Amino acid sequence: MISRSVRGKVRGAPREANLKFAQSVWRPALAGFSIIVLFLAIAVWGQAPAANPPQDPLMTLLLSQPKIEIGSAVTAIAWFDPPVVRPGQLSFYRVTFNALEESIEWPKEIAAAPKLELRPGARGQFFQPTGSGTEPRTTFSYRAKTFEPGETTIPAFTVQVYGKRISVPAARLQVDANVAQAPAQQLILDITNTNLFVGQPVSVRVLLPSAAPGLLQVFTQMQLVGQGFIMDQGAAHQKMESMMRDGSNITVFIHDTMLIPVVAGKVNVFAQAFTVGQRIPHPTLTNNPATLTPTMPQFVLIESESTELSVKPLPRDGELPGFTGAIGTFSIDQPKLATNSMRVGDPVKLSVTVHATGFSRLVPPPAPKSADWQVLAATPQGEPAQMLQTRGVATFDYTLIPMSEGTHATPLIPFCCFEPSRAAYTDLTIPSLPITVLPGRAPVDMAAMLQSETNSNEIEEELTLSGLANIPGRRAATLVPIQGQAWFPAMQIAPIAIFLGLLGWERRRRYLETHPQILVRRRARRALRRERRTLRRAAQGGNVSVFAASAVRALRIGSAPHFPAEPGALVAGDILQLFRVADDDSRQPDGTLAVVRRFFAITDASRFSLASANPAELLILQPEIERVLAQLEARL
Amino acid sequence: MSGCEWRLFSRGTLAVLLALKLGMQKGFISWLSLLLVSFYPFFASEARGASHETLFRDGANAYRAADYETAAKILRESVLRYPASGTYQNLGLTEWQRSQPGPAVLAWEQSLWLDPFNQSARNNLRFARKAAQLDAPDLSWDEVISTWLPVNWWGWIVCLSLWLAFGAISIPIFLRRPKASWHQSIAAFGLMLFLLGLPAQFGVHKRERIGFVMEKGTALRLTPTLEAQTTSQLFPGEPVRCMRSRGEFLLVRSNRSTGWVQRKQLGFLATQPTGNPIVN
Numbered sequence: 003m004i005s006r007s008v009r010g011k012v013r014g015a016p017r018e019a020n021l022k023f024a025q026s027v028w029r030p031a032l033a034g035f036s037i038i039v040l041f042l043a044i045a046v047w048g049q050a051p052a053a054n055p056p057q058d059p060l061m062t063l064l065l066s067q068p069k070i071e072i073g074s075a076v077t078a079i080a081w082f083d084p085p086v087v088r089p090g091q092l093s094f095y096r097v098t099f100n101a102l103e104e105s106i107e108w109p110k111e112i113a114a115a116p117k118l119e120l121r122p123g124a125r126g127q128f129f130q131p132t133g134s135g136t137e138p139r140t141t142f143s144y145r146a147k148t149f150e151p152g153e154t155t156i157p158a159f160t161v162q163v164y165g166k167r168i169s170v171p172a173a174r175l176q177v178d179a180n181v182a183q184a185p186a187q188q189l190i191l192d193i194t195n196t197n198l199f200v201g202q203p204v205s206v207r208v209l210l211p212s213a214a215p216g217l218l219q220v221f222t223q224m225q226l227v228g229q230g231f232i233m234d235q236g237a238a239h240q241k242m243e244s245m246m247r248d249g250s251n252i253t254v255f256i257h258d259t260m261l262i263p264v265v266a267g268k269v270n271v272f273a274q275a276f277t278v279g280q281r282i283p284h285p286t287l288t289n290n291p292a293t294l295t296p297t298m299p300q301f302v303l304i305e306s307e308s309t310e311l312s313v314k315p316l317p318r319d320g321e322l323p324g325f326t327g328a329i330g331t332f333s334i335d336q337p338k339l340a341t342n343s344m345r346v347g348d349p350v351k352l353s354v355t356v357h358a359t360g361f362s363r364l365v366p367p368p369a370p371k372s373a374d375w376q377v378l379a380a381t382p383q384g385e386p387a388q389m390l391q392t393r394g395v396a397t398f399d400y401t402l403i404p405m406s407e408g409t410h411a412t413p414l415i416p417f418c419c420f421e422p423s424r425a426a427y428t429d430l431t432i433p434s435l436p437i438t439v440l441p442g443r444a445p446v447d448m449a450a451m452l453q454s455e456t457n458s459n460e461i462e463e464e465l466t467l468s469g470l471a472n473i474p475g476r477r478a479a480t481l482v483p484i485q486g487q488a489w490f491p492a493m494q495i496a497p498i499a500i501f502l503g504l505l506g507w508e509r510r511r512r513y514l515e516t517h518p519q520i521l522v523r524r525r526a527r528r529a530l531r532r533e534r535r536t537l538r539r540a541a542q543g544g545n546v547s548v549f550a551a552s553a554v555r556a557l558r559i560g561s562a563p564h565f566p567a568e569p570g571a572l573v574a575g576d577i578l579q580l581f582r583v584a585d586d587d588s589r590q591p592d593g594t595l596a597v598v599r600r601f602f603a604i605t606d607a608s609r610f611s612l613a614s615a616n617p618a619e620l621l622i623l624q625p626e627i628e629r630v631l632a633q634l635e636a637r638l
Numbered sequence: 639m640s641g642c643e644w645r646l647f648s649r650g651t652l653a654v655l656l657a658l659k660l661g662m663q664k665g666f667i668s669w670l671s672l673l674l675v676s677f678y679p680f681f682a683s684e685a686r687g688a689s690h691e692t693l694f695r696d697g698a699n700a701y702r703a704a705d706y707e708t709a710a711k712i713l714r715e716s717v718l719r720y721p722a723s724g725t726y727q728n729l730g731l732t733e734w735q736r737s738q739p740g741p742a743v744l745a746w747e748q749s750l751w752l753d754p755f756n757q758s759a760r761n762n763l764r765f766a767r768k769a770a771q772l773d774a775p776d777l778s779w780d781e782v783i784s785t786w787l788p789v790n791w792w793g794w795i796v797c798l799s800l801w802l803a804f805g806a807i808s809i810p811i812f813l814r815r816p817k818a819s820w821h822q823s824i825a826a827f828g829l830m831l832f833l834l835g836l837p838a839q840f841g842v843h844k845r846e847r848i849g850f851v852m853e854k855g856t857a858l859r860l861t862p863t864l865e866a867q868t869t870s871q872l873f874p875g876e877p878v879r880c881m882r883s884r885g886e887f888l889l890v891r892s893n894r895s896t897g898w899v900q901r902k903q904l905g906f907l908a909t910q911p912t913g914n915p916i917v918n
Contacts, residue, residue: 266704465765468758471724476753484793497801504812
């Protein structure tokens with residue numbers, strides 16, 4: 003007998019087993035969960051001190067800049083500098099806004115008095131310090147000149163700024179031959195050479211002589227203004243020099259830079275910059291006088307005279323292979339090879355040193371294509387162009403891989419430059435160097451593999467502008483397509499008319515085939531007229547036999563279609579019968595039958611009778627026979 | 639007018655007068671007079687061609703001397719008198735040197751319009767579009783077909799093939815010739831050319847509506863008024879497709895957006911430099 007406790011144990015055994023199983027699952031799970039939570043907590047705790055991310059340096063730089071005030075009311079100041087000039091003396095008309103340049107919709111033309119010559123000049127933007135921040139100042143400058151004494155005014159006008167209409171006040175220019183006022187301060191633009199080739203660099207000096215001895219005046223934001231050139235900012239540097247001017251030793255601020263024309267033709271260039279104004283514009287007209295702050299230095303936009311450059315394109319004649327835009331004076335040293343003995347497939351470095359002066363860019367010549375060599379393009383050593391210009395030396399490193407054992411020299415690398423002083427190209431081809439190539443360890447099909455790789459990496463076809471066309475080529479009277487021109491649709495009438503004509507001709511032909519007598523009568527009429535003409539000519543010439551024969555033939559021809567019969571088969575009786583039939587309705591004149599009989603009788607007699615007939619008497623019957631023939635023709 | 643032109647003109651005019659005189663003497667227009675009269679346009683066109691050749695040479699010389707302003711003026715005059723593919727090619731080069739990409743692209747497109755086989759003009763267009771980052775016109779399939787041959791060839795092909803097919807069918811009937819297989823072959827060939835040429839003709843018609851932006855900063859406006867809001871700016875040389883016109887404004891669709899543009903700011907393929915675009 004099983005006791006209760008034992009029964010209980012027996013009944014409770016599966017429950018304990020379940021519990022143990024549950025514990026064996028949950029315990030490791032809870033332990034793992036706890037470990038993960040612990041690690042996460044440690045990780046979060048460990049990262050807690052780095053909660054503040056570092057600020058973006060660009061944002062820091064932006065925030066450190068002084069605030070630009072663009073919220074204040076926009077005002078415009080307009081003035082002439084100098085305000086009083088002698089006739090023909092240059093004065094600058096300037097309009098300055100306290101607004102960003104991009105926000106101003108400046109008119110293309112300004113209404114001015116006809117006697118005032120006004121040419122557009124510099125325009126620029128400067129951020130004027132205002133104590134707590136900066137305020138944009140945009141200036142538009144014009145060159146004004148007039149020869150007529152008196153006062154000239156540019157009237158007030160409006161300009162859209164930030165989408166609002168802002169009034170530009172009027173400005174007055176006084177022209178007086180007796181007043182000698184100092185001219186407006188200008189920059190001096192000194193360009194060493196004004197006859198250039200495209201891509202040829204030229205040194206540019208922009209000078210600002212101080213307004214007075216002992217005074218140092220500098221400028222900033224210098225720009226060369228014009229189209230068709232680029233200014234090499236990297237080559238720019240400033241300096242100060244002393245020079246004698248009007249008997250005084252004054253300080254000159256000089257900005258040296260380099261200009262490179264990029265298009266051929268006439269290129270106009272002038273310099274502009276901001277400098278602290280030495281002369282307060284007076285009289286100054288403004289639409290808000292309170293904005294003038296005489297205590298603060300006023301930056302004025304000044305400019306130089308315009309200089310015209312004559313830029314020629316590089317000549318196509320004489321251009322040598324390997325021209326990569328190198329313009330200047332160049333020379334190359336003997337190339338250096340890392341080793342002169344190698345195995346097939348081993349790379350070797352070829353270094354070429356180029357010496358250059360007066361250049362703006364130096365691009366290594368492209369790697370040549372050779373069956374015996376794989377040449378990897380030269381890698382410049384990474385110096386900036388300005389450093390190259392300063393040093394005047396550059397080194398190109400080519401990597402050469404021999405592809406066969408039969409190679410005894412490195413490939414020629416075509417290279418050339420254009421020398422503006424000679425206006426000619428100079429050959430700088432990198433020469434070949436002797437080399438020994440030993441059998442390689444690489445598989446024999448390496449050449450093919452490298453070759454295919456070279457093809458796949460082939461340089462994309464370089465697009466260039468073509469030369470001039472030598473002949474005008476295919477022409478047209480107009481660019482409008484022919485279907486758009488009036489004559490072309492009209493011309494289609496011609497084939498339509500031809501086809502309609504053919505259609506009509508065919509229908510007429512079918513009609514005539516069913517009514518052949520029309521053709522017979524038409525032919526008879528034509529032949530009758532012909533005979534009548536012959537008859538008349540014979541009568542005029544007195545040829546009696548021809549006259550009689552023509553008359554008889556005409557009578558036969560005119561009568562034949564009525565039978566129908568061949569004209570030659572008809573005799574006088576047939577023709578007389580025709581007239582008698584016709585006489586049924588209208589009575590024939592008595593002479594008609596007699597005339598017909600008579601003509602036939604005499605002609606038959608002259609043909610068949612032995613007795614001679616006298617046809618001469620027939621001539622007097624010409625009116626009668628004409629009348630008879632007219633009757634016959636009318637019946638056809 | 640040069641001496642050569644005068645000589646040719648005077649020669650042609652003299653021939654016509656002589657022919658008329660002969661005709662009057664004989665009482666009828668003789669075959670000779672008809673022949674001479676029919677050759678008069680040839681004389682006149684020869685004179686015009688001579689003038690065109692002179693201008694072409696002068697323009698090329700001015701270009702070589704880097705006097706691009708003069709070259710552009712001369713070449714524009716030349717294409718106004720007698721449009722020619724090579725002249726347009728040189729005009730495009732001149733405008734490109736003058737930093738006028740819009741007129742340059744238009745000139746090269748017009749060069750290809752007259753002669754699609756001009757590879758130089760095609761390369762120049764590719765170069766200009768790559769340099770100025772411009773898109774080529776987005777052409778439909780019928781427009782692409784129409785670029786395969788000179789623009790006037792399609793008109794002639796369609797016209798001649800139609801009449802050839804019609805003639806091959808009808809003329810033997812009129813002439814009461816028995817039907818032959820070669821008649822049917824010619825008719826089928828003509829009909830095939832006609833059907834092939836029709837889409838190209840339609841493509842030519844549609845390409846006439848492709849314009850190119852001529853000026854820098856051309857505004858694409860929301861409405862056809864000068865005071866309208868500017869939705870975007872078009873680049874010089876950018877192609878647009880004209881949809882309709884209203885006054886001096888054209889509704890155009892560029893690759894980016896649609897809007898109104900002033901008519902004078904666009905150049906069209908079928909318009910000579912100072913002409914007006916063809917817009918219905």
